[in-house]
Amino acid sequence: MEFTARQNEIITMVRACEPITGDDIAQKLGLSRSTIRNDLSLLVMTEVLGARPKVGYYYRKAKSVMSLQTLENLSVRDMMSVPVVMDEETSIYDVIVGIFIENVSSVFISKDGFLSGVVSRKDLLRVAIGKLDLQTTPIGMCMTRMPNLVTIGGDDSVLLAAQKINAHKIDALPVVEVTPDGLKVIGRFTKTNITRIFADLASGEF
Ligand code: ADP
Numbered sequence: 001m002e003f004t005a006r007q008n009e010i011i012t013m014v015r016a017c018e019p020i021t022g023d024d025i026a027q028k029l030g031l032s033r034s035t036i037r038n039d040l041s042l043l044v045m046t047e048v049l050g051a052r053p054k055v056g057y058y059y060r061k062a063k064s065v066m067s068l069q070t071l072e073n074l075s076v077r078d079m080m081s082v083p084v085v086m087d088e089e090t091s092i093y094d095v096i097v098g099i100f101i102e103n104v105s106s107v108f109i110s111k112d113g114f115l116s117g118v119v120s121r122k123d124l125l126r127v128a129i130g131k132l133d134l135q136t137t138p139i140g141m142c143m144t145r146m147p148n149l150v151t152i153g154g155d156d157s158v159l160l161a162a163q164k165i166n167a168h169k170i171d172a173l174p175v176v177e178v179t180p181d182g183l184k185v186i187g188r189f190t191k192t193n194i195t196r197i198f199a200d201l202a203s204g205e206f
Contacts, residue, residue, distance in 0.1 A: 001046060003043075003048075004039070006029070006036070006039055007039050007042065007043060009029065010025055010029070010036065010039055010040070010043060010049075011043065011048060011049070011059070013025060013028060013029075014049055014057050014058065014059050015059045018056070018057065018058040018059055019052065019055045019056035019057060019058045020056045020057055021056040021057070022036070022037075022040055022056070022057065024056070025040070025057065040057065043057075044057075047060060048060065070201060071157065071158055071159040071162070071197070071201075072157045072159050073157070074157060074158045074159075074197065075154065075155055075156065075157060075158070076152050076153070076154055076155070076156050076157070076158055076160075076161050076175055076187070076189050077154035077155060077175070077186075077187070079158055079189070079193055079196075079197055080154070080175045080186075080187030080188060080189045080193065081187065081188045081189070081190065081192075081193060082187070082188065083108055083174065083175070083185050083186070083187055083188040084098060084099075084102045084104050084107050084108065084188070085107070085108045085109070085110050085115075085185050086098060086107055086108075086109055086110070086139065087109070087110055087111070088109055088110065088111045088116055088117065088138060088139060088140035088143075089138050089139075089140070090109075090138065090139050091134065091135055091136060091137065091138060091139070092124070092127055092128075092132065092134045092137050092138070092139050092141070092142060093134040093135045094139075095107055095119060095124065095139045096124050096128065096134070099121065099124065104172075104188070105120065105121055105171045105172060105190065106118055106119060106120045106121070106171060106172040106188075106190075107119050107139075108174045108185050108188070109139055109140065109143050110185065111140075112182075113182075113184070114179075114181060114182030114183055114184065115146070115149065115151070115174055115176060115182065115183040115184070115185050116140070116143075116145065116146055117139075117140065117143030117144055117145045117146065117149070118143060118144050118149055118172070118174065119139060119142065119143040119144070120144075120170075120171065120172075123142055123143065123144070124142075126142070127141075127142040149174065150164055150168045150170060150173060151173060151174050151175070151176045151183060152164060152173045152174075152175055152176070152189055153175070153176065153177070153178075154175055154177065154186055154187065158189075158193075158194070158197060161173055161189045161193075161194075162194050165189075165190075165191060165194070171190055171191050172188055172189065172190040172191075173188075173189045173190070174187075174188065175187030175188065175189050
């Protein structure tokens with residue numbers, strides 16, 4: 001649900017100063033009590049705020065949302081990041097440059113537009129201290145390939161994505177769409193996404 005700027009201001013204020021009376025909220029906003037009456041009613045009705053007679057308003061959302069159910073209901077599609085995909089023929093050197101420019105921990109590799117591999121920072125470090133010519137050797141020579149790739153679908157839950165990342169001890173999952181010709185990469189889901197979700201959950205974002 002979208003709140004107005006004033007309602008968000010009230011939520012922030014209550015979180016900082018709870019419990020706080022309606023009169024005090026109005027005074028801090030420089031408004032009359034009757035002006036914010038509807039805002040307060042809506043925030044109580046939607047269970048963002050609680051109201052105790054003679055005590056005042058308090059924040060309740062964060063306490064009620066932090067559940068496993070939330071993680072099962074959130075889909076990867078809604079929380080994923082933009083993927084960085086490069087062709088198998090790209091040189092190892094160009095992939096290393098790409099990882100810096102795009103500021104990512106892994107790059108997904110494609111062949112004819114379909115997912116064929118994943119390359120991580122350590123894969124690149126390993127090959128960089130070896131004897132291969134980085135300028136001319138294609139990335140296809142040092143990536144983890146299909147069928148060993150762990151992937152996730154856009155409609156899968158973020159809980160399943162976190163379980164896969166943990167079980168396989170990897171940093172990132174390509175989010176894929178299955179087509180008759182192969183896997184199309186539509187996103188990137190990483191440990192960073194999970195960290196962000198936890199931080200947002202704790203501050204009552206969902
Ligand atoms: P790093 O190697 O930088 O610690 P990761 O833990 O993500 O990063 O990668 C560990 C190994 O697993 C690497 O060899 C990498 O190619 C491979 N890998 C990374 N992501 C996947 C994935 N989604 N599916 C299969 N293998 C992966």
